[in-house]
Amino acid sequence: MSGDTATVPIAPRGSSYALQQLTRAFSANATSWIGLVIFLLVVALALLAPLISPYDPLDQDILARLQGPSAAHWFGTDSYGRDILSRLLWGARLSLVISTVSILAAVVIGGAIGILAGYVGGRFDMVVMQAMDVLLSFPSLIMGLMVVAMLGASMGNLMIAIALTAIAPFARIARAPTILVKERDYIEACRALGYSDLRIMTIHILPNIVAEILVMASLWLATAIRIEASLSFIGLGVRPPTATWGGMIREGFENILDSVSLSIFPSLAILLVVFSLNMLGDGLRDAIDPKMRGGE
């Protein structure tokens, strides 16, 4: 017996299994490519905002209030004379940071809960998943509204609110494959070799469910951006004068009779990002889910 060198395959088809699965899914589906490219473009624009935005997003110009698109202000100006394009670019940063951090937290927490529940099984599994079902029954926007209303509107609280609504679905999606995988022979082999439960869960089970979790994460990223914008629109977002897409739309909505561009451009921005993420996630899911593949 050569101890640790007695090799047990880390996942059925090597540790890059998830990667292979995703690559195959991409090549099978053009819409996911389009979605990915658009989304990465938005991320690049957001990252470059300090360099490329033509004005300071907070700079007011009282003489140039509520202007339509022009050479000086491509997307026009808002009711304080601030440049809409610059505010859009800076707003993208905020929107992406809030949604990414909150979904990342939800993936880690929810994924851990799901794998643990599936792996341990029995009564523990039942109680935990029942709790997740109750959490799941809360509509995400209502949940977000409640949390932010009670905790106060700030970037951190927004992240907490969004993460809370997204934990349960990730727990669910991580649990189902865990239950299937844990019955396989190679997990049995791991146990026979005396590997700890933690090692089995992280090294031998986790890689099998990464692809599904990533697909789900891209769809939830879209939802997170929508929730953040909705809460900002209601007035529960990051406080003004900071530029948020939802907040800009609210302002545009209040001035809708004077200037249409103030609400239209941020609306299009949200739509573009959410749609691209949905295209990405939806295309990948179609390709990965074996049920959807049949019948061609």
Place this chain on the structure above:
Amino acid sequence: MLGYILKRLLLAIPTLFAVLSIVFVLARVLPGDPAQTILGDQASQEALAAMRHRLGVDKPIGAQYVDFLWNAVRGDWGNSLVTGNPVVDEVRKVLPYTIDLTVTAIVLGALIGIPLGVWSALRRNTWVDYVARIGSLLGLSFPAFVSAILLLLVFAIQLRWFPVISAGRLDDPVERLRSLALPAVNLGIIMAAYVTRVTRSSMLEVLGEDYIRTARAKGVPTRAVTWRHAFRNGLIPVVTVVGLYLGILIGNSVLTEIVFNRPGLGKLIVSALNQRDYTVLQGMMVVYAFAIVLVNLLTDLTYGFIDPRVKRQ
């Protein structure tokens, strides 16, 4: 069937208990002093203590929890801090508007979504399918307030077909419908997007089943295969998912009511937020808790009604 209904009703009780507990945790246990939030930073110690007493948050947390559950269940949700009226009355006043809106939206969503989903599945990988898929994906990418603003801009402000402020009086049926039209279409289209997708994937799955092939092989006419064999079975997951999306609908109705300036639960919660009306906010959460449990119960019951296997379990 009666046994099934009773069992579901009994099962709803622990769910209600759990959902109300979450509301309690959100409202009371999370950091922050509600009295401070209501009165602001400048309030004196005496005023804060009086407010805490009025809200009942000066008691031990266990007693607060029992009080909260008991009051929530018997419909005593306190008085609004702003108007002084019982929260129940405030809710009852606007509830018909929200119910009008959500029910119409569900009906619209099903009327558009189910046929479109079936059609898309039957014509898989043709242009019909592509258009339906892209369209529904686009539909569910719309934040409800964005689509609402666009509808308002085009049909109320530019074309002037519908009122800009959809307050509508409940006693005048024509006014009621006219003011309902835009908000309901807004929610209905988003709902239809979800329904189309579920119907499509569910139909595709059923159409791939062996019994469909058997039916075809026996020479059953295509129409009968589609509607009698596939559609009835394909509809089962659609019902559950529509139940799930009711939650999304409740959330989206808040945004829609704000844009169309229409009375309803959403407007109530937002004005309570702006005025820091703590008791109304807490009461609204209880309302939503009840709504969530009710929706889940209805979904379960419909499920049992459509799928005979469920009842017998």
